[in-house]
Amino acid sequence: MKLKKLSAPVLLLLPAFVVLTAVIVLPLVFSFYSSFTPFRLTKPESLWIFVGLRNYVAVLSNWDFWIAFGRTVVLLTIALNTEMLLGLGLALLVNKATQGQRLLRTVMMFPMMFSPVLVGFQFKFMFNDNIGFVNNALQSLGVTDRAIPWLIDGNLALVSIIIAEVWSSTAVFAILILAGLLAMPKDPVEAAHVDGCTPWQTFRYVTWPYLMPFAFIAMTIRSLDVARAYDIVKIMTDGGPAKRTELLWTLIGRTAYADARMGMANAMAYVAILLSIVFTVYFFRKLAAARQQIGAEW
Amino acid sequence: MAPVTLRKLVKRYGALDVVHGIDLEVKDREFIALVGPSGCGKSTTLRMIAGLEDVSGGAIEIGGRKVNDLPPRARNISMVFQSYALYPHMTVAENMGFSLKIAGRSADEIKTRVEDAATILDLGHLLERRPSQLSGGQRQRVAMGRAIVRQPDVFLFDEPLSNLDAKLRTQVRTEIKKLHARMQATMIYVTHDQVEAMTLSDRIVIMRDGHIEQVGTPEEVFQRPATKFVAGFIGSPPMNMDEAIVDQGQLVFATGIRLPIPPRFVGAVRAGQKVTFGLRPDDIYPSGHGLHAGDAAAVHEINLPVTITEPLGNETLVFIQFNGRDWVSRMLNPRPLRSGESVPMSFDLSRVHLFDIETGKALGA
Known part of the structure; x- marks a missing residue:
């Protein structure tokens, strides 16, 4: 009888709400709750012990966590900037192509079509110090005669991971910036030529302001991507050697499943999400400002 | 002093010739209108003069100097585009002063010249606005302001009034005519509207299919059309x-x-x-x-x-x-x-x- 009182919109939306609650809201609430418990997968009853902010205090005073946090920010900064520059260059080149532009656009997106796990395996093989393609090539070309320990040296390992990240995702920037280039009106560029601009000045003062919103959209997408980087790192180095490539999510994954400390891992995850939120807010502000600047009507 | 001379000028896209070796002498300080139906090659010719299109054959001279291979920035020209082509991220003042900034002029000089141009075009109260906050007629005036601030040898206009409504068109047309009287510069004006061509120019060039049909004063082309095409094109209602x-x-x-x-x-x-x-x-x-x-x-x-x-x-x-x-x-x-x-x-x-x-x-x- 009570059901009858529900109005049609509520009734129609109800299934969606039920599903969303079951698959998103409940797990979210549950994980948030568990971050206040010493919950271990191996001791289910520990889920019911409430310890208040103890996990959070432990996380925030944990040096390993902050190093992983900082390393993630470094990886994010280097990878994003490199991808931006390469993607911009690629987009500008492809935009110049008078023939076969469609083909080039498709080829450009190939790296995005590979699963990150496969990219990880591929680069793990390429950077292998004994049988890897990179050392082989360097030695054959006479650049060096020793085996460079790409994935064994702490610093080189991070560089290798960045190269793999950049290889797999530069296309995101290239495609979005190319979209900007294609959508951009030609007249202001021509006006700039007539106004006396060199090609560089034209790019600096006219083309780039147009492309900025597109670059910021790519930045936002990729910052979320890289901030939750896990798969490539897991495959290539698994956080090693000696935790020198440990990132936030490899640390969280290890804490949750290897150490089985689910409560602690959840507390880390909630702190880590802050990083993503900060980056997203930052890039969205930049995007809004850039859009307003060019008077975009979208 | 900047006469513009076209000698056997050709524009070719692949196997397709769109401008067939035209000859034209534009005298210093003359107002010339290139007029003709769409696809007659008038805009292409103007863009070649501006340096925005490569020349396939023949020569373009500005002030006696062959400019075929010079980039637009080396030709000392200004161009007003049909779509205004303002820089959306700059204010009106920045738009108008941009060419001077690029040329490395002092901030004081830029300010003075922008303000002078703004006075001529009655844009003084709009200097801090962005193009998106302006009406069509105001945007076109800014585009003209940007052109005059440079003090170029030659002004090029590419159908500057086509995006304006009928009333504004008449108004801005008058402003262009006044501008020519004041600037004493060579102006080349492309339009498909024979009324604009007749009212503005010293001489009219009527083009068709990449050829020049007739060059003459408005009176000449009206009174003594050289071809049937010119006779049908000039005059409203048509002959x-x-x-x-x-x-x-x-x-x-x-x-x-x-x-x-x-x-x-x-x-x-x-x-x-x-x-x-x-x-x-x-x-x-x-x-x-x-x-x-x-x-x-x-x-x-x-x-x-x-x-x-x-x-x-x-x-x-x-x-x-x-x-x-x-x-x-x-x-x-x-x-x-x-x-x-x-x-x-x-x-x-x-x-x-x-x-x-x-x-x-x-x-x-």
Whole structure:
């Protein structure tokens, strides 16, 4: 009888709400709750012990966590900037192509079509110090005669991971910036030529302001991507050697499943999400400002 | 001093020639309009002068210097685009001063020159706005301001009024004319609107399919069109035209109407020749309502039925049936006419145009 009182919109939306609650809201609430418990997968009853902010205090005073946090920010900064520059260059080149532009656009997106796990395996093989393609090539070309320990040296390992990240995702920037280039009106560029601009000045003062919103959209997408980087790192180095490539999510994954400390891992995850939120807010502000600047009507 | 000379200028896209080796001398400080239907090559020619399109053949000289291979920035030109082409992320003042900033001028000089231009164009109160906050007419004025701030040798206009509504168009047209008087610079103006070309320019270049049909003052191209195409393109409403055959000193139309050949064509046409006969609406009128007092002896009167009339206030366009077609005539001091009414129409034969039917070239002196 009570059901009858529900109005049609509520009734129609109800299934969606039920599903969303079951698959998103409940797990979210549950994980948030568990971050206040010493919950271990191996001791289910520990889920019911409430310890208040103890996990959070432990996380925030944990040096390993902050190093992983900082390393993630470094990886994010280097990878994003490199991808931006390469993607911009690629987009500008492809935009110049008078023939076969469609083909080039498709080829450009190939790296995005590979699963990150496969990219990880591929680069793990390429950077292998004994049988890897990179050392082989360097030695054959006479650049060096020793085996460079790409994935064994702490610093080189991070560089290798960045190269793999950049290889797999530069296309995101290239495609979005190319979209900007294609959508951009030609007249202001021509006006700039007539106004006396060199090609560089034209790019600096006219083309780039147009492309900025597109670059910021790519930045936002990729910052979320890289901030939750896990798969490539897991495959290539698994956080090693000696935790020198440990990132936030490899640390969280290890804490949750290897150490089985689910409560602690959840507390880390909630702190880590802050990083993503900060980056997203930052890039969205930049995007809004850039859009307003060019008077975009979208 | 910046005359602009085009010598055998060619533009080719692959196998397709869009400009076929045109020659043109634009004098220093002259206002030249390039006019013609879409696809006639007028915009392409202008863009080649600006350096925005490569030259496929021939030469362009500005101020006596060959500029074929110079980039736009080295030609000392300004261009006003149909779409305004303002920089959306800059304010009006920044837009106008941009070329000076690029040229490395001092902030003071930029400010002075921008303010001068803003005064000329009445943009002073808009200097801090962005293009998105301006109306179409204001944007076009900013585009003109950007052009004059540079103090170029040559101004190029690419259909600058096409995106404006009719009223604004007339207004901005007047401003361009004033600008030319004030700037004393060479101006080349592309338009498909013959009224703009007629009202603004010292000389008009009429183009068609990549060729120049005629170059002349507005009076010349109106009074003495060199080809049938020019005759039909210049003038509104357009010239009435129909085919006729020369026979015993008369022009015979398909329906048997005969008109005497005006004296100036005697000797220029031969018996049996097919010609295109043209007469402007101003030179046909219900008797007593004409524009020209003219040579009474040259006026030929025929009774013709009225199809419809279009009253315009001070005058009425009267459509009459002539040789099976609707011809337009212009009636001054109009009196009411009924459709179907037969009216004595005066044909001022001293103003007849005859064109060769094959070549389209004007006949007679």
